[in-house]
Amino acid sequence: MKLDTEFDVDEEFGTLIATLRGWLSPEEVGLVERAFVFARQRHGDQKRASGAPYMLHPVKAALVLAGYRLDAETYAACLLHDVLEDTQTTGKELEDGFGSKVASLVEGVTKLHGLNYLSREENNLENVRKILLAMAADLRVVLIKLADRLHNMRTLQYLSEDKQQRIAQETMEIYVPLAHRLGIYELKWEMEDLAFRYLNPDEYRRLAGLVAAKRAEREAFVKETIGQIDHFLEEKDIHAQVSGRPKNLYSIYRKMVQQGKTFDEIYDLIAVRILVNTIPECYLVLGYVHEAFTVVPGRVKDYIALPKPNGYQSLHTTVMGSNGEPLEIQIRTKRMHEVDEMGVAAHWKYKEGKAADLVDSERFAWLRQMVDWQRDVRSSGEFVERVKVDVFSDEVLVFTPKGDVINLPVGSTPVDFAYHVHTDVGNNLVGAKVNDRIVPIDTELVTGDRVQIITSRNSGGPKSDWLQFVKAASTKGHIRAYLRKKELEHSTPEKLDVEEHPRTVATRPSLSGRRTAADSGFRIVVRGDATLPIIMATCCSPSYPDEILGYVTRGRGVTIHRVDCANIPSLAMEPERLVDAHWEMIPRKVRERTIVIETMNVPGVLYQVSEEFAQRDINIKYMKNAEHLSMFRKKGEAPRTQIKIVAEFADEAVYRQTMEALRELTSVISVNQQ
Known part of the structure; x- marks a missing residue:
């Protein structure tokens, strides 16, 4: 060089x-x-x-x-x-x-x-x-x-x-x-390999050596395959350009790590590309390829009918080559190829350099989405969480009942689909149909699913436990926004005469086993005698943000019931014993903690770690991949990395829960406070 x-x-x-x-x-x-x-x-x-x-x-x-x-x-x-x-x-x-x-x-x-x-x-x-x-x-x-x-x-x-x-x-x-x-893609592949070279030099050199050792054998096989394809296309009177493209090193390495395979078990190191003039010829050539080779079942992908979110279009199929190994063949038009290779730059050329046209196009709807997001989110961390999951992750393509295509992150559920369609659809969701069958709302969607959302104005809104299974960060943002709004509504104190109605505050643990008021960051405020103890009723086990009511008992204090509790009608027979109650936020002192996490350096580990903080609404002030620890790993073990996080904790219990949750992640080796 x-x-x-x-x-x-x-x-x-x-x-x-x-x-x-x-x-x-x-x-x-x-x-x-x-x-x-x-x-x-x-x-x-x-x-x-x-x-x-x-x-x-x-x-x-x-x-x-x-x-x-x-x-x-x-x-x-x-x-x-x-x-x-x-x-x-x-x-x-x-x-x-x-x-x-x-x-x-x-x-x-x-x-x-x-x-x-x-x-x-x-x-x-x-x-x-x-x-x-x-x-x-x-x-x-x-x-x-x-x-x-x-x-x-x-x-x-x-x-x-x-x-x-x-x-x-x-x-x-x-x-x-x-x-x-x-x-x-060409720019992406080069940057990817260069970064790989410095982040994991040992693996880079080893893999580069293995690829080089088989280069001559591989090139001979591809040359033979190209000649075979050229021959039958010429017989069919189809004018096409056929070439081979080697996969970049990092994509090979990533496949080895994700699939747990050795280099010798990775076969598709080169893809054969066929470029034709028209879309009908793409499908015609696909048929001829399937006639000439043995097809690997389940490996045909039609990105022409369903383009990738970045506009990529092509037909992909995997066949068995003459050497008995799988070979990927990509078929597309020359125009598609130019767009696929040049990406946004190709659209710039065809749009004659009009930036506004590009940003306004459907291809870049995700850009407009980010502009909207940054107005709504509460912190840069939340914005980045949405971008990483909703913009930079792999996607599934599903259909609305009218046949419109919706792109969602892999692992998305009907709830994610509903919020993608519209916030009101998500907030009023009561059920879902996938492919005309009623399914649980936490069902994971796959490409090709047809999704219908069932809504009701009496749904009661999204539930906090939805945050445990939804995938899209934007979905979580919508749910949290709804719950925050409800919290504010419930925690706004009524205008009371303080001297006439002294407040009694409950932070006593519940006997029901449910999350207590204090655990939730809120306490109960009731009208009445400040000396009376407050007890959570076991018949309805109220928890934040339920609407609540107090009942003054004989000698035991005030029991707190949900307003929809089945016992309220009988308690109302003595209306003088019923007292107003509501939730009030407990002021908490935020404490910064520095956490050092040693993990296996595998795809998705950063997201897994940051998700544990996001689920608990913990603000990450600083996050860094401190160093790569490849020299300390055992032979055959995946590379290691160290993540340093500075986060703000308002609750010691939440801090302990977070540390325990991090230690339970399969990719995590150790978690310590610095």
């Missing part, structure tokens, strides 16, 4: 301009050239960590974007993207010299400078909100940021080991799923 210092800035910029002339006008090329001259003059003698001229970095980032045929403003902004941060240049100078759009793009990228996800406490989780909302303002800002990150990953060897780990972790946690969601 060529060293950073071996590149010549002028030669690299010449390559960029020669490429851009393929679609930009002379005036547009002139804008890019002026941006280069300006940026070079402002950066002056600045150097990269490698010792190369700093100007090499923005040129290399622009070359990353050159493959996506974007507009001149994007390339100009990419060349200028560090001048506001690293030089004395002002936004006014950029606007005067290059126009408001270029200046706005540069300012947008500058605001994302130093983005951290799991590293610095002072940045907390607010930075994730910044990058995701920047996308909604102008997608080009994030395209430049992705190109900037890719070149930084390519030159990571010049930084300290601590910075390598931090930047690689950020890349894997934010930029890789972001590129995936935008459908920019």
Whole structure:
């Protein structure tokens, strides 16, 4: 690999301009050239960590974007993207010299400078909100940021080991799923492999060696298969382009970890791709492939009829190759292929660079959803929780009764479906049908299910125990919002004459075994004698946020009943003994705790850990993957990682429950307070 210092800035910029002339006008090329001259003059003698001229970095980032045929403003902004941060240049100078759009793009990228996800406490989780909302303002800002990150990953060897780990972790946690969601797969795969190389160097080298050892054998097999496909397509008079694409290293590693397989048990290291001209030809070719090869049952996927949320379209099938091993074959049109490879950038090209059209399109409805979310959520942590689960997770595709397709996170239930349709549908849910059969509302949905929600205005609203089985973070947000609203309604004290009606407060444990008032963070306030003890009635076992009523007993104090208790009518025979009662929030002192968790470094472990905090409404102030512990693991054991969390606890019991719940997670090795 060529060293950073071996590149010549002028030669690299010449390559960029020669490429851009393929679609930009002379005036547009002139804008890019002026941006280069300006940026070079402002950066002056600045150097990269490698010792190369700093100007090499923005040129290399622009070359990353050159493959996506974007507009001149994007390339100009990419060349200028560090001048506001690293030089004395002002936004006014950029606007005067290059126009408001270029200046706005540069300012947008500058605001994302130093983005951290799991590293610095002072940045907390607010930075994730910044990058995701920047996308909604102008997608080009994030395209430049992705190109900037890719070149930084390519030159990571010049930084300290601590910075390598931090930047690689950020890349894997934010930029890789972001590129995936935008459908920019080539960029995603390269960033993924580069991050893998630094986060788990031993596994990376071992896997790279295993792949290289079988390369010649694999290439011969693919060449034979391509020849076979070319031959029968020619006989059918179908003009197609057939090629093979090797799977990237990290995708192989992830499959090994997720499926518990060794390298020798992973067969689909290369996929064969068939590109045709029309959609009907896609299905025609699928039939011919199934005639020529033995099909692996249950492995046909139609992403043309049901595109992935990021717009990906293709037919996938797995067949048995001539070597007796499974082989994945992908069939799509050339237009689909361009969109699949270039993602959002391909849509930019076909939309003639109109950012508003892109953000308004159905393909990017999730961007608009994030803008709505950030207005509603109470903290950056809650926002990030929603984004991680609802935007960056795998999805199932289910149908409404009218045949509309709904995308939901894997593991979603009818409750998630209901809230996705509309908040009121979720709040009034009383039952659900899946494929015309009544099912429990915690049933896990699978792709292809047809879901119908049964609602009633007398449903009583969502229940707190729904939080234990719903999947989508947005669903949990809606449920918590409803419950918080009900809490406020119940905990607002009536206007009483305090001297005439002194208050008696109950925090005594319940005999019913249910969650007590004190456990819930609320206490009971009744009218009457402040010296009277308060007892929770065992006949109806009231618990927060039930509507309640007090009954003054003879000699035992005040018993608290639910207002819908079956005994209320008989108690009402003595109305003078009934007293008003309501719930009041108990003020609590918040205490910060630092928790260190050692886990197996497997996909989803961060979500599992953070979910234990989210379920208990615990605010995470800081979360970091402290270090990778690959050198301490036993032979054959999955890599380890250490997660450091600073969280706010208002209750000692909740703290203990959280620690116990974390220790019960299958991927967790140890949990300790620091």
